[in-house]
Amino acid sequence: MSGPSTLPTSQAPSALEYGGDEISALVLDPGQCWTRAGFAGEDTPKTVIPSHYGYVNGGDEGKKYYFGDNDVHALRPGMEIANPMADGIVADWDVAPQLWKYALTSRLTTELSEHPLLITEPVWNTPKNREKTAEIAFEDFDVPAFYLAKSAVCAGFASGKPTALVIDIGASNISVTPIHDGIVLKKGSVRTPLGGDFISNQIRSHFAANGIPLSAHYQVQSKMPVEVGKPAEATLRQFKSGEEPTESWKAFQEERVLTEFKECTAQVWAGPGPVPAQGTEGIGGRTFEFPDGYNLVFGAERFRITEGIFAPRQMLIHGEIPHPDPETTQGFGGMVFSAVRDVDIEIKPHILNNTVVTGSGSLLYGLNDRINNEMANVFPGPRVRLTASGNSTERSYASWLGGSILASLGSFHQLWVSKKEYEEHGPGIVEKRCK
Ligand SMILES: Nc1ncnc2c1ncn2[C@@H]1O[C@H](COP(=O)(O)OP(=O)(O)OP(=O)(O)O)[C@@H](O)[C@H]1O
Numbered sequence: 370m371s372g373p374s375t376l377p378t379s380q381a382p383s384a385l386e387y388g389g390d391e392i393s394a395l396v397l398d399p400g401q402c403w404t405r406a407g408f409a410g411e412d413t414p415k416t417v418i419p420s421h422y423g424y425v426n427g428g429d430e431g432k433k434y435y436f437g438d439n440d441v442h443a444l445r446p447g448m449e450i451a452n453p454m455a456d457g458i459v460a461d462w463d464v465a466p467q468l469w470k471y472a473l474t475s476r477l478t479t480e481l482s483e484h485p486l487l488i489t490e491p492v493w494n495t496p497k498n499r500e501k502t503a504e505i506a507f508e509d510f511d512v513p514a515f516y517l518a519k520s521a522v523c524a525g526f527a528s529g530k531p532t533a534l535v536i537d538i539g540a541s542n543i544s545v546t547p548i549h550d551g552i553v554l555k556k557g558s559v560r561t562p563l564g565g566d567f568i569s570n571q572i573r574s575h576f577a578a579n580g581i582p583l584s585a586h587y588q589v590q591s592k593m594p595v596e597v598g599k600p601a602e603a604t605l606r607q608f609k610s611g612e613e614p615t616e617s618w619k620a621f622q623e624e625r626v627l628t629e630f631k632e633c634t635a636q637v638w639a640g641p642g643p644v645p646a647q648g649t650e651g652i653g654g655r656t657f658e659f660p661d662g663y664n665l666v667f668g669a670e671r672f673r674i675t676e677g678i679f680a681p682r683q684m685l686i687h688g689e690i691p692h693p694d695p696e697t698t699q700g701f702g703g704m705v706f707s708a709v710r711d712v713d714i715e716i717k718p719h720i721l722n723n724t725v726v727t728g729s730g731s732l733l734y735g736l737n738d739r740i741n742n743e744m745a746n747v748f749p750g751p752r753v754r755l756t757a758s759g760n761s762t763e764r765s766y767a768s769w770l771g772g773s774i775l776a777s778l779g780s781f782h783q784l785w786v787s788k789k790e791y792e793e794h795g796p797g798i799v800e801k802r803c804k
Pocket residue numbers: 399400401402403404457538539540541542564565566627628631632727728729730731732733734765
């Protein structure tokens with residue numbers, strides 16, 4: 370791998386300043402849906418927690434926060450659910466550092482001051498946010514050294530590709546990023562809000578438009594098997610007055626069911642020809658059972674809820690359910706075209722030949738076949754070769770894994786921003802050093 374030696378370098382901090390080779394660096398990959406943390410050099414993050422958190426307003430004592438899978442899913446009267454991330458970057462600087470600290474210290478170490486820290490960031494992170502991240506790392510966490518790495522570059526490294534076209538399908542966005550020798554070609558970086566959250570809302574729209582009731586696991590005390598399409602026969606949990614879950618917690622629980630639907634029922638139409646309008650003829654049907662036992666066979670619908678990724682004008686729109694503007698949102702083919710259009714003609718074939726598909730949203734059935742077809746349509750001449758790990762864990766953790774690889778390479782120590790440098794130059798040093 371030709372990676373970090375080609376990343377911008379500076380005067381290397383001494384081993385004493387960044388902690389030396391004996392101390393493992395920590396790697397934090399904060400996403401819209403999941404926050405991943407672990408030790409550099411390892412294959413998987415030790416901690417993966419929801420980026421959503423719970424809070425209860427505690428009067429004079431202020432808010433009480435709850436982080437981590439068990440706590441956010443626990444039914445606590447009055448607990449609201451929120452997310453410090455918006456559009457894939459930090460929006461709430463009061464909570465994000467607490468969430469990160471929880472991810473880093475709950476299972477990894479209690480001594481943040483002993484470990485260099487690499488944090489990943491999307492290409493569209495703002496300069497203000499980048500400086501704030503450095504400030505949190507050095508001033509709140511007291512780390513000896515710090516680096517901000519682009520998640521697309523990390524995902525490329527995870528596949529052993531410092532030159533690549535990285536297609537990341539996350540919760541908030543689909544982003545397409547050309548990288549060359551470990552450097553992001555910023556002009557070609559494009560994204561649309563057509564990621565996993567969009568698909569969740571497409572499913573909600575389909576259910577709402579067709580009167581399909583969406584139940585969540587917490588509601589169901591017991592259930593009886595029922596025939597396809599017949600009303601559920603379930604005993605629902607009753608809540609005493611004042612002990613009901615909040616609307617935000619209920620929506621969070623519904624989101625789990627929507628993710629199950631994405632995992633087992635939703636599918637991407639590979640073509641040829643347009644998505645079938647209805648029925649199961651020639652395409653088969655898949656049964657989805659809701660937590661209350663209600664179950665239905667989904668045919669053409671399961672393709673129509675994902676088609677908006679490729680043809681935004683075909684997105685499902687229903688009532689108040691949020692959706693991007695179908696007229697101005699770029700579909701997948703337009704995105705990859707824009708991403709590659711201005712790339713140097715000599716680099717273009719290398720980039721296309723090393724197309725990396727990553728992010729948990731890319732685990733939708735049939736997505737890779739469709740991406741292959743779309744890429745072949747947009748770039749009929751040059752050879753396009755897709756790399757998408759067959760291992761779903763690797764696909765979900767690619768940015769973290771690339772960060773883990775980078776931070777554990779011997780040559781990486783030149784890139785750490787040391788605490789001494791931060792103290793001398795202030796947070797603005799990240800703009801200069803972490804390109
Ligand atoms: N098997 C699956 N099939 C389809 N979608 C899935 C699957 N598993 C998870 N998802 C969806 O993937 C999204 C999360 O993707 P990912 O873990 O890459 O997000 P993230 O990195 O936290 O988000 P972002 O990249 O927006 O910051 C969610 O919308 C989730 O519902």
